[in-house]
Amino acid sequence: MSHRLYSDLAAWWPLFAPVGYYEEQAGYVAARLDEVCPAKPRRVLELGSGGGSMALHLRQHADLTLVEPEDAMLNVCRRLNPGANHVKGDMRSVRLNRIFDAVIIHDAINYMTRANDLIAALTTARAHLRAGGLAMIFPDDTEETFAPSTHTGGQDDPVAGHGLRYLSWSHPATGTTYTIDFALALRSANGSVELVHDRHTFGVFSRATWREAFRQAGFLEPDIRPDRWREDVFLARAEVWDAAA
Ligand SMILES: C[S@@+](CC[C@H](N)C(=O)[O-])C[C@H]1O[C@@H](n2cnc3c(N)ncnc32)[C@H](O)[C@@H]1O
Numbered sequence: 020m021s022h023r024l025y026s027d028l029a030a031w032w033p034l035f036a037p038v039g040y041y042e043e044q045a046g047y048v049a050a051r052l053d054e055v056c057p058a059k060p061r062r063v064l065e066l067g068s069g070g071g072s073m074a075l076h077l078r079q080h081a082d083l084t085l086v087e088p089e090d091a092m093l094n095v096c097r098r099l100n101p102g103a104n105h106v107k108g109d110m111r112s113v114r115l116n117r118i119f120d121a122v123i124i125h126d127a128i129n130y131m132t133r134a135n136d137l138i139a140a141l142t143t144a145r146a147h148l149r150a151g152g153l154a155m156i157f158p159d160d161t162e163e164t165f166a167p168s169t170h171t172g173g174q175d176d177p178v179a180g181h182g183l184r185y186l187s188w189s190h191p192a193t194g195t196t197y198t199i200d201f202a203l204a205l206r207s208a209n210g211s212v213e214l215v216h217d218r219h220t221f222g223v224f225s226r227a228t229w230r231e232a233f234r235q236a237g238f239l240e241p242d243i244r245p246d247r248w249r250e251d252v253f254l255a256r257a258e259v260w261d262a263a264a
Contacts, residue, residue: 023215024203041076044246047246056121065085066123120149122147123156134228162228165223169187172185184204
C-alpha cells in the first residue's frame with residue numbers, strides 16, 4: 020500500500036520525525052550493542068530505515084547498512100547518512116549475502132500485517148545475523164498493549180521557512196491489523212497550508228504469535244522487555260545459521 024508520507028511527501032519526514040526524537044532510543048540500541056558485541060568495528064543492519072533519523076545516532080557506534088523500499092525515503096536517508104550503505108529492498112525478501120552483529124527493525128515492523136509477513140521479516144533478520152548476533156525488534160504495540168490513541172507532533176524549519184504539524188489517530192484493531200489516520204498540515208514559506216490525509220495499516224500480534232514467529236524464523240526464545248517507550252521490545256539471539264537449510 021502506498022503511503023504519501025514515504026513517497027511524494029518524504030521530503031517532509033525530517034519535520035515529522037526530527038532526528039532528536041530518536042536520540043534516546045538509539046542510546047538504548049547502542050547499549051544492547053555494547054552487550055552483544057563489545058569490540059568495534061560492529062556491523063549493523065536496519066530494515067525499514069526510513070529517513071534515517073535513528074541511523075544518524077547509531078553511526079558512531081557501528082558500520083550501518085540501511086534497507087528501505089521507498090526511493091524517496093532512501094534519498095532523505097542518504098542526505099542524512101552519506102557514510103552508510105543504502106539498499107533498496109523489502110524486509111520480507113531482501114537478501115544481501117552478508118552477515119551482521121545486529122539487525123534492527125524499529126518502527127517499520129508495524130507494516131507487517133499478517134503473521135506470514137512477520138515470519139518473513141524475522142527470517143530476513145535471522146538470515147543476516149552471525150551466530151550469537153542479536154535481533155532488536157521494536158513494534159509500537161502488541162495485542163496485549165494496544166489501545167487506540169491520538170498523538171500530535173511536527174516542527175518548523177526556520178531556515179526554509181516552512182513547517183509541518185500532524186495528528187495521528189489510531190482505531191480499534193480488527194484481527195491482526197488496525198488503521199492509523201494521519202492528518203498532516205504542511206505550511207509553505209509563503210504561508211499557504213495544504214491539508215493531507217494519509218491512512219496507514221499496522222499489524223498487531225499477540226506475544227504468543229511473536230514467540231512463534233521467532234521460533235519459525237530460527238531464533239532462540241526472545242527476551243520480551245520494556246524500554247522507556249513501549250512495553251514489548253523483542254531481543255532475540257541467533258544460533259548457528261545453517262546456510263544450506
Ligand atoms: C516510520 S518509518 C521508519 C523511520 C526510521 N526508523 C527513521 O529513523 O527514520 C517506516 C519505514 O518503513 C518502511 N517500510 C514499510 N514497509 C516495509 C517493508 N515491507 N520493508 C522494509 N521497509 C518497509 C517505510 O517505507 C518507511 O520508510
